[in-house]
Amino acid sequence: MNFEKPNIILGIETSCDETAAAVVENGTVIRSSVVASQIEIHKRFGGVVPEVASRHHVEQFTVVCEQAIKEANVEWEDIDAIAVTQGPGLIGALLIGVNGAKALAFAHQKPLVPVHHIAGHIYANRLVNEMKFPLLALIVSGGHTELIYMRSHASYEVIGETRDDAAGEAFDKVARTLDLPYPGGPGIDRLASKGEPIIDFPRAWLEPDSYDFSFSGLKSAVINVVHNAKQKGETISKENIAASFQESVMDVLVAKTMKAAKEYHVEQIIVAGGVSANQGLRKRMESACHDAGIPLSIPPLKLCTDNAAMIAAAGSIGYLKGDRADLALNGNPSLAIEKFSI
Amino acid sequence: MNILAIDSSNLVMGVAVSTETKVLGEIITNVKKNHSIRLMPAIEQIIRDVDLTLDQIDRIAVAIGPGSYTGVRIGVTIAKTLAWTANKEIVGVSSLEALAQNGIHFNGLIVPFFDARRGQVYTGLYQSKDGKVECVQEDRLTMMKDWLAELKKCQESILFLSNDFDKHEALIQEILPNSVIGEAVYNNPRPSEIAKLAFTREPSKDVHHVVPSYLRLAEAESKWLEKQVNKK
Ligand SMILES: [Zn+2]
Numbered sequence: 001m002n003f004e005k006p007n008i009i010l011g012i013e014t015s016c017d018e019t020a021a022a023v024v025e026n027g028t029v030i031r032s033s034v035v036a037s038q039i040e041i042h043k044r045f046g047g048v049v050p051e052v053a054s055r056h057h058v059e060q061f062t063v064v065c066e067q068a069i070k071e072a073n074v075e076w077e078d079i080d081a082i083a084v085t086q087g088p089g090l091i092g093a094l095l096i097g098v099n100g101a102k103a104l105a106f107a108h109q110k111p112l113v114p115v116h117h118i119a120g121h122i123y124a125n126r127l128v129n130e131m132k133f134p135l136l137a138l139i140v141s142g143g144h145t146e147l148i149y150m151r152s153h154a155s156y157e158v159i160g161e162t163r164d165d166a167a168g169e170a171f172d173k174v175a176r177t178l179d180l181p182y183p184g185g186p187g188i189d190r191l192a193s194k195g196e197p198i199i200d201f202p203r204a205w206l207e208p209d210s211y212d213f214s215f216s217g218l219k220s221a222v223i224n225v226v227h228n229a230k231q232k233g234e235t236i237s238k239e240n241i242a243a244s245f246q247e248s249v250m251d252v253l254v255a256k257t258m259k260a261a262k263e264y265h266v267e268q269i270i271v272a273g274g275v276s277a278n279q280g281l282r283k284r285m286e287s288a289c290h291d292a293g294i295p296l297s298i299p300p301l302k303l304c305t306d307n308a309a310m311i312a313a314a315g316s317i318g319y320l321k322g323d324r325a326d327l328a329l330n331g332n333p334s335l336a337i338e339k340f341s342i
Numbered sequence: 343m344n345i346l347a348i349d350s351s352n353l354v355m356g357v358a359v360s361t362e363t364k365v366l367g368e369i370i371t372n373v374k375k376n377h378s379i380r381l382m383p384a385i386e387q388i389i390r391d392v393d394l395t396l397d398q399i400d401r402i403a404v405a406i407g408p409g410s411y412t413g414v415r416i417g418v419t420i421a422k423t424l425a426w427t428a429n430k431e432i433v434g435v436s437s438l439e440a441l442a443q444n445g446i447h448f449n450g451l452i453v454p455f456f457d458a459r460r461g462q463v464y465t466g467l468y469q470s471k472d473g474k475v476e477c478v479q480e481d482r483l484t485m486m487k488d489w490l491a492e493l494k495k496c497q498e499s500i501l502f503l504s505n506d507f508d509k510h511e512a513l514i515q516e517i518l519p520n521s522v523i524g525e526a527v528y529n530n531p532r533p534s535e536i537a538k539l540a541f542t543r544e545p546s547k548d549v550h551h552v553v554p555s556y557l558r559l560a561e562a563e564s565k566w567l568e569k570q571v572n573k574k
Contacts, residue, residue: 044566051411051560058415062426063550076427092412095378099416102382103423107396327382 001342003027003153003320007080010068010104011312014097015089015117016143017041017048019060020308023072023079027316028126032071033302033309036060039183046182047172048142050090057096065100068308076108083315086114086325087335088143094331102327113318114325115311116337118144119156121272123317124303124310132268132295138257140281141273142168142183145213147257148337149264154321156337159260160211167249168275170215174222174245178238188242189278195239197247199225204252211260218248246280254284261294271298274305343400346424347537348385350377350417351409351437352456353505356533357381357388359399362541365534366392372505372530377416385420396428403540405531406434407555408464408481409456414554422552431545434552435536438481441503442468443535444528446475450499454531457506461485464557467493483557486510490517505529 006026013020022033038056042048069076084101087094105112121144122137137148145167147160165173168185175184178191201221204214222245229236261269269289275281276298289296303310321342344366349356355377358368367388371380389396404421407414418434425432438454445452448470455465463486467479493500494517502514503524514521546552559567 045562049560049562052562054411054415055554055556055560058419058422059550059553061419062422065423066426066550092415095412095416096419099378099382099419100423103420104427106382106386107424107428327386328379330376330379 001153001321003317005320007316007319008074008078009113009312009315009319010079010082011115011308011310011315012065012082012084012097012101013120013306013308013311014057014061014093015085015087016093016306017053018306019057019064020306021065021068022308022312023068023074024127024309024312024316027123027313030127030309031074032068033307034064034068034071035307036064043182046176048090050092053090054092054096057093061096061100065104079108079110081111081113081315081319083113083115083312083318085117085120085311086329087117087332089117089331089333091331091333094333098329098331102329106327111319112325112329113315113323114329115314115318116335116340118146118148118337119314119340120310122148122150122270123314124272124299124307125270125297126313127303127309128299129297131270134264134266135268135270136257136261136264136266137270137272138253139273140167140253140271140275142166142172144273145215147211147260149260149266152342154317154340154342156341158337160213160256162213162215164214164216165219167213167215167253168273170219170249171275173219177223177226178241185275185278188246189280191239191242192246192280195237195241195243197244198240199244201244201248203248211256213252213256215249218245246278250280250284253281254288257285258288258292261292266294269294269296271296272304276304277301343541344394344398345401345403345537345540346385346389346399347403347533347540348381348417348421349405349437349440349531349533349536350381351405351407351414352531354530355381355384356531357384358533358537359388359392359394360534360537365537368532368534370530370532377413381416381420396424399430401431401433401540401545403433403435403536404552405437405440405536406552407437408483408557409437411556414556418552418554422549426549432549432552433540433543433545435539436466436481436555437531438464438466439468439477439539440536441531442466442475443538444503444524444532445501446470446473448501448522450501451478451496452501452503453493454503455486455506455510456504457509458483461487463489463510465489481555481557486513490514494518503529
């Protein structure tokens with residue numbers, strides 16, 4: 001399949017708490033990328049409130065689209081297709097992007113390309129580095145922890161996923177226990193860099209041949225340690241708890257990723273999703289990949305968190321491959337990525 | 343002027359195309375099906391059926407609620423996006439005001455309502471006068487019991503319009519035994535009425551500012567506000 005054909009894609013993303021639109025050329029060059037973040041709005045609730053997120057998406061959707069088109073300096077005639085996150089995500093939030101995208105596709109008679117949110121996170125890498133196949137992608141975010149093997153473009157095989165909490169979810173919950181604000185990742189990362197990993201929290205390796213993850217036991221262990229200390233009136237170093245928790249998460253993430261990378265003989269490892277902003281994870285992955293001699297790609301911060309440039313980048317591949325949706329497209333909160341495989 | 347009207351704010355889904363003098367076409371369903379799947383195809387179909395194209399639509403009218411949060415958002419998102427990207431005027435219309443229009447030939451007060459669970463309703467008070475149905479008490483979310491007690495003070499006869507009588511008819515009969523319960527044909531909000539109302543309204547100055555009328559805060563927001571008050 002020819003994935004080199006020139007194309008300009010308008011990408012739309014509303015699966016969680018970011019309203020985003022972007023224009024991307026050839027799946028690799030960002031012409032514009034606009035994100036209206038709701039982090040500040042959800043902070044006071046200690047997490048994303050789906051109804052509140054959906055309300056903000058309706059208010060921001062056309063504003064964000066207008067800005068993306070204007071900044072990209074493109075006309076509608078120049079745009080080859082509209083790519084939109086179909087799922088997974090919060091259903092009420094997904095519906096805004098999906099219905100907005102359908103209205104745009106109808107108004108301008110453009111092909112509508114459905115995109116899997118995780119494929120978007122993976123393809124965020126193509127906006128900075130060309131992808132080398134076969135590759136292994138580690139996706140870590142508030143909603144996901146997955147290892148995906150890709151033999152070529154648009155070929156997705158989930159070889160491992162979380163059986164309970166996503167890594168990012170564990171970060172948020174532990175952060176709350178340590179009285180850190182939402183989202184928890186940056187706060188834990190900062191504290192961890194000042195502490196020592198001296199507390200031996202559990203690491204869930206699961207079955208020896210499994211690439212799956214589990215973080216709920218670890219999360220409970222951290223909460224217990226903090227709770228017990230409080231009851232006994234002991235003060236424990238938050239820095240050390242953060243460092244120990246982070247170490248435990250990273251041990252499992254890095255070890256499983258490296259083991260899979262060797263077994264599948266990959267040419268590249270990709271890390272993506274909100275948690276890939278974590279400095280601890282970046283450093284650990286860099287040194288592990290260096291030791292194993294496998295090139296590592298982690299997109300810059302603003303492409304790690306949810307954005308629409310990544311949806312347009314994945315949409316470029318979907319467009320060239322022939323993925324199409326009609327005006328009856330619906331959001332799907334538990335969409336499987338394999339459906340988008342060649 | 344050609345107006346495209348869109349309503350997915352409650353169980354009834356409706357789209358219509360009208361001129362000042364004619365309803366060119368109208369699609370209404372009153373079944374529990376997914377608006378997200380069906381609304382955009384219905385819009386495409388109604389425009390095609392009346393032999394127009396989107397280019398020939400001048401104004402878009404949309405029901406902005408109250409109603410199902412998700413339903414309202416689907417209609418408003420599509421209406422806003424079409425209006426913005428295809429450069430159309432846009433007018434938002436209350437979903438209750440749209441339903442109240444069905445009582446235009448009733449001599450008295452008109453009370454449209456949508457069930458809002460746990461004994462609550464979205465409702466308002468309207469009056470038919472000089473060939474127009476106008477709002478006399480603004481749309482609100484209230485307990486049906488309290489609302490009926492308030493309506494009891496009115497001296498005029500009252501027509502209730504709703505698809506949710508199964509949940510509220512007994513109480514209406516009990517408190518206001520002389521009121522009129524709408525017949526089935528009058529209980530579906532009609533998108534052609536939304537178009538009719540939109541002809542006489544000033545379009546929104548800024549399409550980006552068109553927002554749903556939920557008449558209720560998100561639960562997390564009201565809880566949060568409550569906490570702030572208790573803190574003081
Ligand atoms: Zn994401």
